[in-house]
Amino acid sequence: MWRQLTSWVEERTGASAFFHRWLELPIPGGPRWRHTFTTAIAFTFACQCITGFFLWAVYSPSVQTAWESVFFIEHKMIGGWLLRGLHHFAAHAMMILLGLTLLQIVIYRAYRSPREVNHLLGVLLILPIIMVLSQTGYLLPWDQRGFYGTQVATTIAGSAPVVGPEVQLVAQGGGEYGHHTLTRLFALHAGLLPALLAVLMIIYACWARRNPRVAETPEEEAATAPYWPGQAARDAIVCLAVMTTIVLLATFMGVETTAPADPSEEFPAARPEWYFLFLFRFLKFHIVEQFGLAFGAIHVPGMIITIIALMPWIGRWKLGHAFNVAFVLGVFGGIGYLTALAMYEDAKNPIHQASLKQAHADAERVKELALAKGIPVEGALSLLKNDPLAQGPRLFTANCLGCHAHSAIPVVEHQIPTYSAPDLSEFGSRDWMKRALVDFSELFAPTANLKDESGEPVRSLLEGEMAGWSSENRDALLEPENAKHLAALVEFMVAQSGRSDLAPFDEELVKLGRQIFENGELAMGALSSNCIDCHSMHAVDEAMPLSENEGTGAPTLTGYGGVKWLTGMIASPEAPSYYADGNCMPSFYSQLSAEQISLIARWMAGDYWREAAEQSDSQTATH
Amino acid sequence: MSATSSVQTATAHAAPLESVSAESAPIEAVAATSSAVPRRSAVVALAAAGSALVAILTPVVSGATVFLDPVFRKQSAFRGAKEGFLPAIPVADLPSDGSPRLVTLIADRVDAWNVFVHQAIGKVYLRQIEGQVIAFNNICPHLGCKVTYRHDGNDFLCPCHGAVFGADGACTNEIAPRGMDVLETRVDENGLVWVKYQNFRRGTAEKVAV
Numbered sequence: 001m002w003r004q005l006t007s008w009v010e011e012r013t014g015a016s017a018f019f020h021r022w023l024e025l026p027i028p029g030g031p032r033w034r035h036t037f038t039t040a041i042a043f044t045f046a047c048q049c050i051t052g053f054f055l056w057a058v059y060s061p062s063v064q065t066a067w068e069s070v071f072f073i074e075h076k077m078i079g080g081w082l083l084r085g086l087h088h089f090a091a092h093a094m095m096i097l098l099g100l101t102l103l104q105i106v107i108y109r110a111y112r113s114p115r116e117v118n119h120l121l122g123v124l125l126i127l128p129i130i131m132v133l134s135q136t137g138y139l140l141p142w143d144q145r146g147f148y149g150t151q152v153a154t155t156i157a158g159s160a161p162v163v164g165p166e167v168q169l170v171a172q173g174g175g176e177y178g179h180h181t182l183t184r185l186f187a188l189h190a191g192l193l194p195a196l197l198a199v200l201m202i203i204y205a206c207w208a209r210r211n212p213r214v215a216e217t218p219e220e221e222a223a224t225a226p227y228w229p230g231q232a233a234r235d236a237i238v239c240l241a242v243m244t245t246i247v248l249l250a251t252f253m254g255v256e257t258t259a260p261a262d263p264s265e266e267f268p269a270a271r272p273e274w275y276f277l278f279l280f281r282f283l284k285f286h287i288v289e290q291f292g293l294a295f296g297a298i299h300v301p302g303m304i305i306t307i308i309a310l311m312p313w314i315g316r317w318k319l320g321h322a323f324n325v326a327f328v329l330g331v332f333g334g335i336g337y338l339t340a341l342a343m344y345e346d347a348k349n350p351i352h353q354a355s356l357k358q359a360h361a362d363a364e365r366v367k368e369l370a371l372a373k374g375i376p377v378e379g380a381l382s383l384l385k386n387d388p389l390a391q392g393p394r395l396f397t398a399n400c401l402g403c404h405a406h407s408a409i410p411v412v413e414h415q416i417p418t419y420s421a422p423d424l425s426e427f428g429s430r431d432w433m434k435r436a437l438v439d440f441s442e443l444f445a446p447t448a449n450l451k452d453e454s455g456e457p458v459r460s461l462l463e464g465e466m467a468g469w470s471s472e473n474r475d476a477l478l479e480p481e482n483a484k485h486l487a488a489l490v491e492f493m494v495a496q497s498g499r500s501d502l503a504p505f506d507e508e509l510v511k512l513g514r515q516i517f518e519n520g521e522l523a524m525g526a527l528s529s530n531c532i533d534c535h536s537m538h539a540v541d542e543a544m545p546l547s548e549n550e551g552t553g554a555p556t557l558t559g560y561g562g563v564k565w566l567t568g569m570i571a572s573p574e575a576p577s578y579y580a581d582g583n584c585m586p587s588f589y590s591q592l593s594a595e596q597i598s599l600i601a602r603w604m605a606g607d608y609w610r611e612a613a614e615q616s617d618s619q620t621a622t623h
Numbered sequence: 624m625s626a627t628s629s630v631q632t633a634t635a636h637a638a639p640l641e642s643v644s645a646e647s648a649p650i651e652a653v654a655a656t657s658s659a660v661p662r663r664s665a666v667v668a669l670a671a672a673g674s675a676l677v678a679i680l681t682p683v684v685s686g687a688t689v690f691l692d693p694v695f696r697k698q699s700a701f702r703g704a705k706e707g708f709l710p711a712i713p714v715a716d717l718p719s720d721g722s723p724r725l726v727t728l729i730a731d732r733v734d735a736w737n738v739f740v741h742q743a744i745g746k747v748y749l750r751q752i753e754g755q756v757i758a759f760n761n762i763c764p765h766l767g768c769k770v771t772y773r774h775d776g777n778d779f780l781c782p783c784h785g786a787v788f789g790a791d792g793a794c795t796n797e798i799a800p801r802g803m804d805v806l807e808t809r810v811d812e813n814g815l816v817w818v819k820y821q822n823f824r825r826g827t828a829e830k831v832a833v
Binding site for chain 1: 664673691731738
């Protein structure tokens, strides 16, 4: 029955005969490991088609969904990280195998007549298509790395002679990267290019079979063996070894995804994938730069490819083969040298390393937020853009660091500015409050560097009333008998901020602190003047304000250190409710948007998502 | 067996395949020619077939795992439920005569990676009878259209295929395979009705949550 069926199929298709002819092809010299590379390339390509199809089923190419769907594959879907890892590292494996194949072809003169056309096919079509495939794939996760790395590639395409700019416009789907860059490159990456590559690879294999290698020596002739099983086993074992390596890399190394692409956020650490790093470094040579982008990125590589393509003819000359081998080895050596040089320089470059560190921090933060909160429909970038922890330090660096130090912001040693305002690392904390009470002059010491327009020092804070009050009352507050009362005053002040990062507040101390704030009575002695004499205060959860003293120059302490207080302080420190005429800080009301000011204030007040904070929030929400 | 094989291969070289049967014999036959020792050839053939199979199955299995993710990983379609219950309306707002009121349940909708805040998750008919609250999912158990309440007849009609249900949710004609889906409810200490919102497989007599 079975036999009837197979012979029925065989008579009509010849599949079995074809298959066996394929397996029985005699190979001069018998099985060899170095003949496995081309099969390994075909295998990794098959692997890419398989994993690519499944990734295609779950990937969504648009600016708001590309990174997000990749994130979902990687962190939520069962086995998603492995599938993505296989696809990623198989692409790298393909590059290495291509290099090895080229070396093998040149060294063993596999391009010789009548195989010239195959050589041309490989060098001029298959190699470039695989390169474009890997380059388009680099962009698809739409993260910072791919976004900026691929821009270099499309800019290079744009520098090509004659139709370059048009090619760039068509590839990008417009002047800038956007939705249509993703859809177009994805159509190329998952549609046209793999289809083309599959056809070319089949043609390559058929032509290779049509023009088989012939034995060169009698020994080779004698050792001739069919493809099955000797060479087939070698091919299969190499494929398995490649797959094992890919699985190990995917498992133990993983694929790095940086933060979602952000055209407004520069990324100095942008680099192409390692196999294009040599080109990146080559273009950076001053002498190469001089001749323009097209020279380094198109003409020189084009010339090298042309020479490699012409090797079957060059190889006919007496010294041709030696030239070919020397040339390929030279090219590979140069690539190796440039790659190592680029890596070494990046490792030594502090700006590159700082940028990488920032990128890692952003990537971690956005992942944390996306896992905890889910991604809003505007995309994951909005999580980062609206996150005080991510944006606060950036805005602080750009706007506040000129005067205020902050321990969370690393400053390159030789770039430390002359601070002229307090270090805000601990702003609003218990320690800060205590120092404001007993060490005001020390806390505000950097303001000694303040100068007015005529260059005269401005000492309104250091010689102001609070500085005087602090030195008058310092000893009394620091009396051991008054320790509880000092702590109480501090606790009362800190409780006004309502900051979750400083909670919980000791209610008993807060109550006592409120009394001291009002009447100044300590366990031993009393304050020289009461807080309410100068400051406005409307304590938390109270119906009536304790005191109203706006415009005196003593800042209102209602909600001191909290988001609202800070927002107002950053926006208009000269307002009557803040420092009024005694103010020395620039107003940011007109320089920053309300969102930006809020981000700085929320960062400084610790008002951002944290794992522990979220847990307590959800508990209060459910009760 | 091996003797016939080598004979066959000898002919196969001259006129490939005609004399070779279609099953595993020809592979062994070819194997036999590459080495004088057939057993060694069999090992090599096995290594070839085994390695190739494992190598190509790895991406296939890995991809299929991700493809089948919806079968093995259940992701709730909404977020913000308390033990599966979503808040509806105060029990006092339900008609005292026991007639149903259509209530929209609000929660954060979850769609793969996205969270859509404050969305209508589904609608339920709530009836209050002597302090007890009954909830019906308004999705018809027949083929998933939305059922509407008819005041005149005090019954529910599905406009798509004419399934009719009594005020108690039971079928009154033969179109739907089961009565309207009753959902669990709770009334908390503040008199707020909470509904455990679920959808069920359509078109089957038994009620299976999806």
